[in-house]
Structure formats: C-alpha cells, structure tokens
Amino acid sequence: MNSTQNDNLIINNVTKTFGDFIALKDIGLGVRQGEFFTLLGPSGCGKTTLLRIIAGLELPSSGTVTLRGQDITMQPAAKRQVNTVFQSYALFPNLTIFENVAFGLRSRKFAEDVIRKKVNATLEMLEMGEMQQRIPDQLSGGQKQRVAIARALVNEPDILLLDEPMSALDAKLRVQVQEELRKLQRKLGTTFIMVTHDQSEALVCSDRIAVMNHGEVIQCGTPEDVYDYPRNPFVARFLGAANLFKAKRVNGGVETEIGTLQLNKQPDWQEGLIAIRPEWIKVGKKPAINGVHATVQDIVYRGTDFDLTVTPGHLRVRTNSFKNFAVGDQVWLELPPPELVVLEEDR
C-alpha cells in the first residue's frame, strides 16, 4: 500500500473530517503513470471524497497530495493537470456539444483555430464528431458520457478522474461501456482513476484496485489479488460470492465445521476466518487432501454455471453446467490449499 518512487500521484497521510465525521482516515496511496486505478467501496466509504481531494474540489484536513513530485495539496483545481468526469456528467445544458468540449480551452484562452482542431480531434476519437452542434438534452446517456469524457480529455490531463461513470447507464450498456473505457485508456496511456461501488466494473476495467471502507483503504492490488486473496472478510464479501468459515488453528492446518483443512500458510491467529471463492471448489471424486463429503441442498442455474449450495457448512460451489446434479445428490468436494485464504480481522 505504500507508495514507491515510480508513482505518479502520491496520496500521503490524507485525513478529511467534516465536523465530527471522519470521512478519510490517514490514506496513503500511490498511483502509477498510465494505469487504470479504481477506488472501490460501498457508498459512504470516502471514495468520492478522496477523488474530490485529488481533483482539488475539496481540501484535505491534513496530509498531502503530490503529482510528479510536486505538492499540489493547496493548488486550485483548475491549475492541476487533472480532470474529472462527473457522475451526472455535468454537461452545460445551454451549450452545444462543441462548446461544452471547448469550454475549458476557451477559459484558458487558446486561439480559435487551436480550439477547433483539438475539439474536433477529441470528439472524433470518441466517435461523437457528428453530434457537435447538438445540445446535451438531445443525446442518449451513453453519448452524454462520451461528451463528458471528451470535455475532460480535451484539456490533455495527466490524470482523468471518473466518478461512478456508469451509474447513469442501463445494465446492458454498462458492460459495453466498461470495455470501451478500458480500450480508450490503453490507447491514450493516460492515468485513469475511477470511483465505483460496482465490483464487477472495477474488476473488468482496472489495473489496480483500492478497496475502501469507513474512510480507510483496506486492500490495494491487482484485480486478481484482491479477488482471489482478500485481506479480510469485508473485502472477501464485497468483491463477490465467498465462502467464509470460522476456523481454529491446529497442527498442520485449521479445524472448521466441515473438517480439518490444510493450508499453504499458517494463520497468525488462534481463531479466525478463512475464505474460498465458490469457483475454486472442485467437485468430483474423493480427493487426496481437503476433501469434504457433502449433500446438494439447492441448485441455481446461472447461464454458464450452476451454483450448488451444499451441506455441511452451507457452502456455495460454482461448477460447469454440463455436469448434472440433482438436489439430494452426494458429492465429494475438494478445497485446494492454495485457494484457501486466511483472513485478517475486519477493521
């Protein structure tokens, strides 16, 4: 979680309080040049406040923000090489698409022909060239989002901030836009920092994710890291379905309600929680280690997979659809030791 030398943006011990309420508690983060970084967490976890501090729309109560080695904590928002795509897109309803995108350039007094060239190029890149003379009310949600992105990108920021960029889109469009956003970021090489509460969005788009809760960064890492190796129960649950069970340390592993399990790494607690994702549980013949004999209680069809709920332990198991099961079937499960994650306590 600590920042390193090659980090482009460094958040250093940032705390933010609103009266008695502590919105951010001593945040330390480093964002690398050219990466797609996501702040993920439930509403009220402080992720938007952090984004607003990076944008310069909010001042931290203490701590610093540095960009390329330069302290920008007290720098006004407009002076920063940072631009924002707002959740509501915040397009100026009285201006045309062209003027919306040109607004920042005009404020910074660029020459008319430069403005025209830059705005056209940016709108073309986002395939919005034909919409130039429309007004925001005449666009669909997805188009508005692209204009909002164009308006931010036209200023050629070092960092693009995106505040819940998909929340105004319907579910189907969201999946498509997620991929487009990812592609755009790769193409431009600009650092993107996105705020979202949607874990699948974060997993699809990001190079790295910082999972936040109660004003703190709980875990920061690649999507694979945080998904497969959640640090604590909160992260395990927040990033998707997870099987959590109470465990007691014994010789050679832990003792749980489904039996004694071997682990790759010994926990540093006496009693605690361990977790495993449903898709890492194998179903089949009696395995050599960590085998559990179970009964199928319930089956949920999920398109390409089945989710089985089994006893003991009320385990959830995800398995391929071509294997057929019925309620009441007896199955053997294998919980591979590398996939069993030892969790820390929630903070």
Added chain:
Amino acid sequence: MRRRITPATIGLYLLLVLLAVAYLMPAYLTFVTALKFPADISLPQSWEFPKDVNYSSFSEAFALLKGNIANSVILVVAATLLSTVLGSLNGYVFSKWKFPGSEIIFTLFLFGMFIPYQVILIPLFQTLRAMNLYGGLPGLILAHVVYGLPITSLIFRNFYAQIPDSLMESATLDGARFFSIYTRIIFPLSIPGFVVTSLWQFTQIWNEFLWGICLTRHADNPITVGLAQLAGGQAVSWNLPMAGSILAALPVLLIYIVLGRYFIRGLLAGSVKE
C-alpha cells in the same frame, strides 16, 4: 480545518455586511423615530438614538388606527378564507380533472393576475354601487376574492400536479367520486398548499391600497388607507407615522420571519413559471 482564505472571501463578507446594513437602515430609522418624543425629532439628528424613550407613540398610533386595523382583520380573514378555498377547488379541477379547453381557461384565469387593476376599476366601482356594496367591507371582500382567484388557483394547480395520478385512479377504483376524492385524499394532502396560499393572500390583501381607497368609505378604510391618512397629515409629528408603519407592517413581517419558507414559496409561485 484548512480553508482557503482569500481576499475574495473577505471581500464577499465585507460586501454582504455593508449591504445588510444598507437594507436595515430604513428599519432602524423607523424604530428610533417612533421611539422619540415629538420635541426630540429633528432632521439633523434623525439617525441618533432617542435621549428619552417614548413608548406612547405606539399607543397613540394604535388609538388612531384601531378602526382601520379591525377593518383589515375582518377583510383579510374573510377574503383569504374564501379565495383560498375556491382556489383549492379550482386547482383540483385544473390539475386532476382536465377537460377539453381547461388549459385555455386556466391561461385566461392567469391573465387576470397580470392586468393593471386600473383597467377594471371603473366598472368595479359601478358594479359595487349597483349591487349596493360600494363603500363597505363586503364589496372590498368580493373584489379581493375575485381577483385573488388567478393566483390561488395557480398555486394549488401546481401543488396538486405533484400528487400522483395513480392515487386518484386507485381511489376511483375504490368507488370514490369527484367530491369524495377531494375531501378524502386531496384536501388532507393540501395543508402545505393552504399555508402557502393563505399566507400569500393574507400579505397581499393586508398590504393592498388602491381598492381600499377607491371602494370604501372612511369608516370602512383598511389599515393602508388609515396609515396613508395618518402620514399624509402635515400637522402630525413623525413619531406617529413611524409607529403606525410599524403597526401596519407587524403582522406580515411576523409571518415573514416566522414562516419565511412558505412565504418564499408563495413568492416563487406568484412568479408563474410552472
């Protein structure tokens, strides 16, 4: 907590305080003048605080104006009540029982809000005379009720537009009819609408002058006319008109300070814009 304290912020507060002082100055002058003895009132010292405080200005002014105040109270209560109730019913029809042409009729109603009242003054005067209502309070009440209808209908129409139609539909399915829907569903939900509308009507009618002076005889003059006469008489010392102004302003000022939120909603509704 860090805050960017810029010269702009300081300038903002400085300007606000200066403006607030400027806006409060007439009120200050009114109070200090009302609290002075006639002998202490002189132009060069008009801003100074009274040496001896004279509370009797208020009782004297009240004695002179109490007839007018009584008239205004009767006028305001009756006219506000009637125009608000009628406006509520009209608003109910305009928003929930639209019929072909109802929007045009509504627009024609609204127009009545924007005419300079001089244009209906002569026929109004004649009609009240013919109806034997000229000179007394009932005629004035009638005028205020009729010309209050546009604004009260407008406020209630916009208010009822926020009540979902599905509520009406489910009531209809339960067998409720035009009046029972009003009494059982619409009216109970209307309390804020009634507060806004009656506050608005109260202040408008209390403050009105043109009809008061043109349509009533001396004994039935409302407070505004009484005050104008008190202040217009050259012989009176300035502490009386000032005390009278405070008395005449007090009811609406109190409403404004205590129920400012509703007052502003009336203001905004009165500016049309849906």
Added chain:
Amino acid sequence: MPGPVMPDQAIGTSMRNKDRISAFLTLLPSIILIGIFVYGFIGNTFWISLSDWGGAAALAENPVKSYVGFANYLDLFTGFLGGGFRQDLVNAVFYSVMLLAGAIGIGLILAMLLDNKPRGESFFRTVFLYPMSLSFIVTGTIWRWMLAPQGGVNILPTYVGLPPLRFPWLSSTDAILLFNWQNLLPIALYLVSLVLIIWGLWRLKNNPAKALVLLIPGVVVGGSVWLWGDLLPQALFMEEIHGFNTATFGIIMATIWQYSGYTMALYLAGFTGISQDLRDAAMLDGASTAKYYRYIALPMVKPITISAIIILSHISLKMFDLIFAMTGPDNGQTGHPALNMYLTTFRANDFARGAAIAIILFIIAATFIIPYMISSYRQRRSR
C-alpha cells in the same frame, strides 16, 4: 367492432361522466366571476373610454354617456391638456427602465453573493427580503422620512466625515434627458436603430451572419432618420419639453429597496437548482466565478430573468400606492399614469378620460404579458 359491454364498465363510464360534470360545475362560478370581473370589465372600460362620460353629473344614477370615438385618446396624446399625462408616461418609462435595471442588477448580485453559501446565509437572505413583505404605503412613509432634505440619507455622509448631500429628493423640480415631444418619432427611430446596432455588435463575434441582419437595418434606420428626419410628421402641434424628473429618483430607490430582495429570491432559487457538479465542472475547466455566471448559470436561469422582467414591469406600470405615500397624489413631478387615472376618475369625475388612461396602461401591459402567457400555455401543452 364494438365488443360486448360489461355492465361494470358501463356504470364506470357514466360515473366518470357525472364526475366530469361535477368538476365543470365546481369551476363554473369562478369562470363566470373571472369572465365578468376581468374580461367583461376590460370591455366595459374600453367602451367608457370611447364615451364622454364625465363632468358634474357623472355620479348620477344613470349618467348620460355618448359615443365620441377615440377623442379621449387623441386628446391625451396630442391635446393641449394632455401634457401632464404625457409627462406621466415619460416618468413611467424611465421608472420602469430604472427599476428593471436596478432591481434585477442588485437582486442578481445579492443572489450571486448568497449562492456561495456564506456563513449566515439565511440571516442575510432574511434581511434582503424583508422589505418585500411590507406594504407600499409603509415603504413610502418610511422613505419619505429617509429622503427628507436636511436629514435621513442626505446627512449620512457626515458620519464618515464628508459634507452632507444637498439633493432635495422628492421636491426636486429638475429634469434631465430633456426632449421635445414633437420629435417623438425620430427619437423612437433613433432608439430602435441604437438597439439594433448594439445587439448586432454583440452578436458579431459568435454569429456574424445574424449580426449583419441586425446591423444593416440599424444603420439604415439611423442614417435615414438623420438625413430625412425633418420629413417625419411632428407628434404635437406645439413644442413641449419632457424629460426624466429627478424627483422620481427617490421613488425608484425605494422600489428597488423593496423589490431587489424579490429578484434575489427568484435567482437564488434558480441558482440552487443548478447541480454542484456543473459548478465544479466549470471550475475545473478554469472558469472564474464571473465566467461561470456569465456563460453557464445566467443562461440557465433565463426563464427566471423573463419572469422577473414581467413581474417588475407589471409593478412599475400599476405603481400607485408608493407614489401616493411618498409625494402625495398631487405632485406633478412624480406623476404616473396609474395615479393620473385615479385623480382623473375619482377626483375630477372624468370617467371617460380615466378609462382611456387605464386602457393605455392595459395595452402596454398586454404587449408583453400576452406573448408570455401564450408561451407558457404552449409549454404546458407540450408537456
């Protein structure tokens, strides 16, 4: 093809129709009242304005009235005795323009100051808005005392060590911006040309094509009046000088004091409706506060500006109480058509002439209110 009618449905429909009738009957008394008291009365006033009703027997039970056509109007605009009315009209124009500029300008500034959500915002809002709750008679009484020549406002500078003002506010007899009523037509045309040219120059940067459409007629009108203005008919048979009477200035100040809080409340409601995101977005794009208001906020609250113009024009057109309370009904310097109408009708008993003045006021009001009503009607229809 009509399907079988279910009995339940049939009952439902007839109930519905009965309810529709109840709804209409509920509205009917109001329709009749508004029909008579607004539209009937306006028609009646117009008819009176075409008659000669007035004089000694005007208040008789059945006064004699005969049709005289537009004689009353002609007399007001061109007659020897209409000079007072013409000056009142000039006063009303200056009064409206200055009230609009002052109340909208100051109201806007107040709204922008409070839009920054300073500490004590609600206190300041209350202070700026309280004059709005007062009666014009109260305002007039207080301001008459405020503007007393040797006291009130005039001696305020002495408290910061400056000499007192000597301006005799309400009793001033000075007039500025004088013009001869005979030259009304050329003056009006010059004004039209000036407006077109300024408007054209304004549009020149963004929309040169449209700017030319405004500039060329502007220059043509202005130029031709300058060259051949002598050929225009004179509006009056004799020279008659009118101008802006400086005594009205105090009345304008009092009205602005009373109504700037109102425009502030309107604008504040509009500004508050603009999302914080939009404001942040403008700020991130490097827009100064001034630019934010100029390019984003003000264009967005244009409907509010229109409402404010309509309401304030309406108020300035029917202005009666405040002038009555501040300078009394008989001060010619601060006259106003609305006051003139009252005096002509109820003091001089010249009902026909009073009606003509009222109709003139009504027509001026109608020219901006009718388009406004039509557009708001269309808006409602389209929704």
